[in-house]
Amino acid sequence: MTDLRQEAEAIADQFSEHLDVDVDEVEARLDTLVSEYKIPAEEARRSVTNHYLDEADMDRDELGRGGNAEVELAEIDAAEQWVDLTAKVIDLWEPRSDSIAQVGLLGDPSGRMKFTKWAKSELPELEEGSVYRLENVVTDEYQGQYSVKLNRTTTITELDEELEVGDDTTEIEGALVDIQSGSGLIKRCPEEGCTRVLQNGRCSEHGEVDGEFDLRIKGVLDDGREVQEVIFNQEATEDVAGIDLAEAKQMAMDALDTTVVADEIRAKILGQYYRVTGPTFGRYVLADEVEELGGPADAEETLIKARSI
Ligand SMILES: [Zn+2]
Numbered sequence: 001m002t003d004l005r006q007e008a009e010a011i012a013d014q015f016s017e018h019l020d021v022d023v024d025e026v027e028a029r030l031d032t033l034v035s036e037y038k039i040p041a042e043e044a045r046r047s048v049t050n051h052y053l054d055e056a057d058m059d060r061d062e063l064g065r066g067g068n069a070e071v072e073l074a075e076i077d078a079a080e081q082w083v084d085l086t087a088k089v090i091d092l093w094e095p096r097s098d099s100i101a102q103v104g105l106l107g108d109p110s111g112r113m114k115f116t117k118w119a120k121s122e123l124p125e126l127e128e129g130s131v132y133r134l135e136n137v138v139t140d141e142y143q144g145q146y147s148v149k150l151n152r153t154t155t156i157t158e159l160d161e162e163l164e165v166g167d168d169t170t171e172i173e174g175a176l177v178d179i180q181s182g183s184g185l186i187k188r189c190p191e192e193g194c195t196r197v198l199q200n201g202r203c204s205e206h207g208e209v210d211g212e213f214d215l216r217i218k219g220v221l222d223d224g225r226e227v228q229e230v231i232f233n234q235e236a237t238e239d240v241a242g243i244d245l246a247e248a249k250q251m252a253m254d255a256l257d258t259t260v261v262a263d264e265i266r267a268k269i270l271g272q273y274y275r276v277t278g279p280t281f282g283r284y285v286l287a288d289e290v291e292e293l294g295g296p297a298d299a300e301e302t303l304i305k306a307r308s309i
Contacts, residue, residue: 004030007045011052018056026052068136074110074166076148079141085148087113088131088163094193102126106148107165112279114147116140121152133157145282170285172230173275173293174223183218184262185248187211215245217265218284221276229284230276236287240274241265 008027015021026048033044053059071083087106095103102117102125115137117123126132135155137148150156182197189196189203190212196203198211217232217240238244243251243264252258278288 003041004034007041011045011049014049015052015056018058019052021052072110073106073108073113076113076139076146079139079146081139083137083139083148084133084135085137086131086133086159086163088165089126089128090165092126092128104128107163109164109166111166114145115150116147117150118152121150121154123150123152123154124156126156131159131161131163133159167279169277169288170280171275171277172221172223172228172285173273174221174228175271175273176219176269177222177227177271178220179262179266179270180218180220180229183216184265185252185258186214186216188214213245213249215243215248215261217241217269219269221274230278230287231281231284232287232290236290237265240272240290240292241268243268 004027005023008023008030011026011030012021012023029048029051030041030044033039033047034041039047068082068084071085073085073087076083085106085108087108090105090107090112092102092104095101099119100116101119101121101123102115104115104126106113106115117126133156134148134150135157136153137150140147140149187198187201188194188211189198189206189209191203191206191209194203194205196205198209201208201211203209203211215234215237217230217237219230219232221228221230232240234245241264243261248261251260251264273293275291275293276285276287276289278286280286
């Protein structure tokens with residue numbers, strides 16, 4: 001019964017700002033479902049919560065929790081958490097949908113994170129470079145990447161203060177064990193702000209376009225314990241592969257085939273050791289700095305060491 005009591009208090013607490021909910025009544029509802037109807041506790045909690053959502057005429061995503069955790073961006077590691085934070089708007093992007101009022105990047109001393117503000121939430125405009133206190137935002141996760149969403153219950157207070165923004169840079173070292181498709185000489189969509197990689201001359205957003213050539217490597221670094229996907233941009237690719245964009249285009253033209261570039265890059269760098277430094281974007285580390293470490297030359301040395309043990 002104690003567990004049900006705690007559940008009941010938690011549910012009543014969630015509605016404290018919206019409804020006058022009696023804890024005894026919540027507990028009685030839970031008890032009926034669990035004891036009489038043998039409904040699993042989890043299911044019972046959802047059902048009772050839905051009952052009060054209906055009563056308050058609210059959506060589930062409007063249901064904040066009283067006394068949210070105060071977090072820094074880098075601490076966010078789960079979806080659907082209600083949190084309060086203080087952050088600076090670093091960048092605003094063009095919303096891709098009418099349902100989104102604003103989308104962009106927030107930063108605080110611990111790092112950076114994408115935010116979305118729903119159009120229907122009717123919140124004030126955020127300005128680039130300003131610092132805000134954001135209360136009652138909800139976390140989200142997509143392909144391992146976290147973001148925060150500002151909804152109708154969010155309160156936004158502009159603060160008249162500066163906030164240092166951390167760059168959440170990662171450093172990894174390892175052998176380049178794989179080069180994925182989409183590496184080498186690629187074409188990007190030339191539409192303003194798009195830069196999507198074209199597939200057979202088509203952008204998934206803008207259809208058939210005259211693409212712009214670019215060089216990149218989508219690789220996998222293995223440090224012996226785990227693997228990490230990395231992306232080398234044009235500059236980093238030219239650096240490690242020793243092929244610049246003009247040479248790559250010439251190679252592709254001579255061969256009437258762009259895949260020769262990826263083949264050439266693969267032959268040059270697969271198995272080499274690198275130290276890569278840069279920000280994390282989803283499952284990728286973007287290689288801002290790349291340093292080649294003693295690679296295959298060490299193989300013999302390692303062998304000698306191994307023999308001597
Ligand atoms: Zn496009």
